[in-house]
Structure formats: structure tokens, C-alpha cells
Amino acid sequence: MKLSLKRLFARSMAGGPDLAYSTIPSPRSSRSVKRRLAFVTLAGLMAVLGIAAAAYYFAVRPVILKVAVGPANSDDLRVVQTLAQAFNNQRNNQIRLRPLPTEGAIASAQALADGKADLAIIRGDLDVPKNAQAVATLRKNVAVLWVPPTTKAKGKKTPPKITRIAQLAGHRIGVIGRTQANVNLLKVILKQYGVDPNKVEIVQFPANEAAEAIRNQRADAYIAAGPVNSKITTDAILASSRDGGTPTILALDLAEAIAQNHPAYEASDIPAGSFGSVPEEEVKTIGFAHHIVARKGLPESTVAAFTRQLFSIRQALKNEFPLAAKIETPDTDKDATLPAHPGAAAFVDGEEKTFLDRYSDFIWWGLMAFSAMGSAGAWFAGYLKKDDRNNNSSLRDRLLDMIAAARKSESTDELDQLQSEADDILRETLQCFEHGAIEEGALIAFNIALEQFHNAVADRRTLLVSLPQYLQRTAQLRATGTI
Template sequence: MEFRRATATLPPARSTGGSETLDPYLQPAPRPVRRRMRLITLAAILALIGAVSAAYYFAMRPATLKIAVGPPAGDDVRLIQALAQVFSRERNTVRIRPIVTDGPAASASALRADAADLAVIRGDLPVPRNARSVAVLHKNLAVLWAPGRAGGKRKKTPGITAITELVGKRVGVIGRTEANAGLLRVILQQYGVDPSKVENVQLAVGDVPDAVQNRKVDAFLAAGPLNSKVISEALAATASSGHEPVFLGIDSSEALVANHPTYEAATIPAGAFGGGPVRPSDDIKTISFSHYIVARDGVADSTIATFTQQLFTARQTVMTENPLAAKIETPDTDKDAVIPVQPGAAAYVDGDEKSFLDRYSDLIWFSLMGLSATGSIGAWFASYLRKDERISNASQRDRLLDMLASARRCDSCDELDAMQTEADAILRDALNCYENGAIDSAALTAFSIALEQFHNAVADRKTLLAAVPPAPLRPARPQAV
């Protein structure tokens, strides 16, 4: 009677035709949860691999910076294009894409409008407020000269010998950019010459011989590095017309620089431009200004630091193709610099570049926190999916304890065998739950103890039933008629 009460909720196994059939409730349940967990785990692993691959791709893919430079076919354009080719050939982290403009003023406008990340600008022109210096591409010298005046077949007497003699004259400004005309005005004003009384004519190098022979201009102004091909060709063209150049020195260069901080006092050394006779024959005082590579605000400091490092590394390679690369210099990192230095470039110049961990420590920290949170959420979700298994396992554990009590009072060996078969099925299901992670090792140990006690109880009960003889049958009582 007590056994029936204990098994009322979970009926024992039934035997039909000599074959034992377990109750469907006690059969090991199908494993859709286990299948789902495998699929979820596989999906999570694939998602993690995809996320890591995507992060690696975006972290390691080259960053391309647009750089505005001009005028077309100028020395600066050729130098930047050579640098771009080296960056691409060496598969550097940062690449540059030249955007050819009409000149430094147009390049500054492109940077001001955020149409470019970098720009090559002149330091003596208005600098965009969002510009930060990255490097000095080169320094340009102002070179003033006048054609010598021939006094006979052999003797040549100079024409104009000083800047103050340019009043009422025409000056040929070599180059397409109008910025050199502004340079001429600054020089004339320093010497008290009214710029409105000096006519300037823009010329190309090829126009110099005709301008000298036909006396279209009285003097020339060019600006460029000491090794500028344009200046050397213009001087050679002047001399080829039978008029040896007479250099006009800017002796008041220091005073001019004091009034115009964007310029620097400089000296043209004797023989800087070669020629038959040495040009110039003596050192000539002049002024210079810088061509800067500037970056706009908003470009990552780490990207500019990498670009600066690549720039000075590639300089040695580019020098063999373009000698102008030898003029690349580090920017002024002082706080009172004409153009404030970009922090990434300053870090490279000062040797304060951040390491990988310094740059990405915050990202790594938050990523680890995110992974930890994701793991916790995943563990909770997996535990939630195994909730039905845990409930079933708890019910079967209670059933096993009920069978343990019933086995001690059972009077039938067949019922004991059926309970043993049921206990085996419960054990199989418990092992599956443990394999799936629905229960831990402590719960499995408790199951093992309960199962051992059950089997001991069954063995003891069978021994007792075998030792006690069956009770004799009592004769039936006669029924009263």
C-alpha cells in the first residue's frame, strides 16, 4: 500500500509479454537542448572569430591620407608623388593620395574646407586655423637678379645693382603662383620702394631669353631651394642671352624678418648655382620661407605620428630619385612656433611616441570587460536553456529516493527488478545531464550515493525474500447455504 502511494505520481515500469517497457515520463528525454547548445556554442565561436578578424582588419588596414599639393608639374608635386609611391611599394601603414591644386594657396583652401587631410603650404601665406605643422618640406630662398648690360663686345657693365633702383622698372616674377608677387611687395616695402611703381610680369623659365633680349623686363625674382632646377635654368637662360646675371642682395634681411616673422634671414653661398663664372661670386644675403606639410585638426595623432616616421624613413630612398627630399626637416616644436606643431609629429620628434599598449590600453580594458560580461550573459543563457533538464533531473532524483524506500518493503522480486531497470534509466539520464552541464559534479555525486543505497536495498530485500519460505495456502472456508 505504501509503495503504491510512493509511486502514485510516477508509476513504476510495466512489463508486457516478458519485455520491460519504461513509462514515457521516465524515458531519457530527447536532447534538443544539447543540440541547441552545440549550435549556439558554434555560432558564438564563429561570431568571436569574425569579430576578432574584423577588428584585426580595421586595425591593420592602411590609412590613406589625402594631401593637397600644387602647382601641377611643380617640384612639390613630384616630391609628394615620389613619397606616395614609396609608401605604397613598401606597404606602409599610412598611405598618401596626392590631390593636385593650382598652388599653395589652393592647397591651404582645400585643407581649410576639410577636403584634404594634409596639405603643402607656404609659410608666408595665410595659414588655415585648422592647420598643424607635420614637417618642413623645404625652405625656399628669394633670388633677385638683373641682366648685366653689355658695354661692348668684351666689356660688360652692370645695369641695375640695387633693389632701390627698381623704381619704375619691370620685374619678371618666375613661376605660376601669385604668391611670389606678394614676396616682391614685401621686399620693395622694406627698401621704401612703392610697389605700385614697380610692374611685375609673370614669366615661365622658357620666357627668360626672350625677355632679356627684347628688354621686356629689367630684373627677375625667383623663389626655391638652393638646388632648384627652375632657378638654375632661369639664371642659365639669362646668361645665354649675353647678359651675365647681377645678383641683388637683400642686405636688410634681419630687419625684414623682424617685421615679418614668417620669413627667415638666409644666405646664398658663393657658387650655389654653378655656371661658367661662379654664380654668385660672393655670398649674397636674402630671405627664406618654408614650405610645410600640415595636417588638419581631426586627423588621429597616432596616424600623424606614423606618417611622420614613414616620411623621414622614406626620405633616404626618395633622395636618389628626387634630391629635393634631402631638404625635408622636422617641424618647430616650440610653443611660439609660427605654425603650431601637430601632437603626433611632436611625439615623433621628441621621442615620446606611444606604444601599442599606451594607445589601445583603454580599448583592451573595455574589450576584456565586454568579453567578461558577454561570457556571464552566455553562461546565464545556457543555464536558462538547461532549466527543463534540471527540473527533470530533480524529479528523477526524488523518484529514486521514493524507490529506495519502496524497495525495503517490497515483497516481489519482479517489482524489484523493474525498479532496478528504472534506476538504470535514471542514472543514464543523470549522466547525460552532467555531460550537458545541466548538473554539476556535486549533484552527480549525490546521485551516485542514492543509487548505491538503492542497489544495496534491493540486494538486501532479495536476500531476505529468498530466505523466508512462502506462506502456506489456507483452505477456503465453506460458504453457508
């Protein structure tokens, strides 16, 4: 049963007009305490809601990923720019892309290794950064090695026709593109066929100057690397046609051996008619991939979201940008040459985690932390009220001492002083009760002591009033120390 303060201290408040007025708790003080309690509760609730809102915002806000890609005006850069625009046009996408142009695949790989980019477009036959993991295969490339048709110059013997790679020794070979990677690719092929790269003259042509250089017969054979339907390769092969003759694409019969010795390459085929009317039948060659890779430390959920968006939008861009249709999922096998990022592998294997799967541990530990904080807060609040409880105990002890003092009092003035002090003790006790520093049991014990004090004061006051006038005067003088 809830304790009634009015009933508990009814007698105290009936001790006279001064006593009644002094022992009634202040309504203003009570309202102030309630307002403070309501304010603290509201502030705590708003803090919890603020933390929850901030956590939700950071969990669902779009993440901007920087993609290192190059060189300028390349198909790779155009693909990334197209994807970035498509991602930005969809409101609910969690991922946004920011292209970071570089000088080429080597520079893109270095940007990823240095932590300047989150994603990068790299060639699979180059040195892959240690912190790179595959997200998707942007496209498959093939090596095309061909010889222009021979023409007979006036007054000169017709040079022997080159039909095999082993016959390239002592000839000039033109490499389409300025990247050193294509030169390295040519050297790998030559070494596999026993041709010393130092025994051939290698000349590189920029992609935009290749057709003109081929028309001017600046080399005896040429090599290009790119997709099967590459416009650069097609234009270069068509420029090799002379006097109605068609170029000859040299087959790499040892493609499997090259792939075995160099895991970055794989055996591939060039379908008949891939470059106009060339080749007349399917030709063996080697190929390699351009990969979209992510930093190893990139969160799994972020990479999974990017992979999901990438493949959901790929078909939508097929008509507008055909190269986007060539994007493929990465190899998720454990022994893959380029390991897949766990986020991409989770999407490909259908094991992508939901919001609760990703954050259930955090939610659980958060609830545990809030519970622990609540317990700690309760203990701390009790600890802060320890002084109030100790003070209230000393006040109760003081009230008991005042009972003895009241029974020995020699004047009504001394009783009035004791009564005034009791009023102050009562006021502090009621405030401690309102603040929760003491419980109802302690308040009942205090009431018993207060009631005994009032009885002692009332009895002593009655006794002093009944004494003759001269005895009262003597008692007052004795009390003041005059006699």
C-alpha cells in the same frame, strides 16, 4: 556528488511496464539539447574570433592618404609621385599615397581646408588652413632679387646701375612664376625698404617663358623664389648675362627685420656660386618653407606611421630624386609658427606609441564589456528559465494534490489516469533539469513527492483489488456519477 537520475527514479521506473517506459527520458531529446548547446557555443566562439580578426584587419590594413599638390609638372608633384611609388613598392608599409593634383599651393591649402585631402603641400608664406598641422618640411626656399648688367644702347645714355633695393622705384620688375604669392613676396620686400609697390611696374612671366623674356630685356630687375639650387632660378640668372657681364644679386640687409614683422619668413643666405658664378660672395636674403601638412583630425597613429615611412625612405630616394633629400623634420616647439601634428611630433621626439599603448584602453574596456555581457547573459538566461521554474513548482504542487486524490480514488481507472498525469509531470521535470532550469535540490524534493504519490497509488490499488466484486462495481459507478 553528482546526482544519478537512474537511482533517483528507480522506483518510479519499476512501477510497471507502462510506467517504466513513460518515465525514461528520451535519448533523442537529450542529444538535441546537447547539439543546440554545442552549436551556440561554437557560434559564440566564431563570433569572438571574427570580431578579433576584423579588429586586427582594420588595425593593420594600409591606409590611403590623399595628397593635394600642384601645379602640374612642378617639382612638388614629382616628389609626391615618387614617394607614392616608393610607398607602394614596399609590402609592409601601413600608408599609401594618392596624389591629388591642384592648380597650386593655394588650391592645395583649400582642398585640405575643405576636407577633400588628408595631406597637402603648401607654402609657409601663404594663409595656412586652420585645420593644418605640420608633418615635414618639404624644402626651404629663398627669395633671389637680381639686376641684369647694364648695356649701353646706341645713341642713348647708359642708365644708372641699380645696386640697392631702394633704387627700384619707377622701374619694371619681372616676377618669375604665375602665382600671386611671389608678387606678395616682392611687395613685402619693397615696403620694408620704403618703396611704394604702386611706384613700380610688376610683370609676371610663366616659369617656362622666363629665360626668353629676360633675354628680350622685358624688365629692369627680376625676382624668383625657390630652392638655392633651383633650375628655374639658375636658368633665369644665366639668361640675364649680357656682353660678358654678370647680373647683380641685391642683398636684403633687413632680412631679420622682415622675418620679425612677418613670421612666415626667416632670414637666410645665398651661398657664393649658387647659380653658376653668381653671387661672388654670400648674400643675405629671406626664405620660407614648403610644408607637408596634415588635417588636424587625422589620427595620430596614421600620421606617425606616414612620418616614419617618409624619413625611412628619404635617403633611399636621394640618388634617384635629389629633392627628396631636402625633406626635414618639422619644428616641434610649442611656439612654432606652424604647429606640428601630434603624430609627427611623437615620431620626431621618440615618443611614438606602440600598438598596446594605442589600444590598451580599448582592450581593457573590451574585456570589461565582455565580462559585463557575460553577467548580463547569465542573468537573462536565468530570467528566461524563471517560467520553467515556476511551472515546475506548480507541477510539484499538482503532484502533491494528486497524492490526496489517489488516496480517495474509487476505481483503478482513475488511478491509471493519475499515473499517466504523473508520468507527464515527470517527463517535464526531467527536461527542466536537463535545460538547467532547476537544480538537483529541487529534483530531490520532486522525487520525494513522486515517491509518496507512488506509495499512495500502490496502497489504493491494493485496497480496491481486495474489495468484493459488487463493492468494486459500486465504487466504479459512484466514481462515474451514475449513482
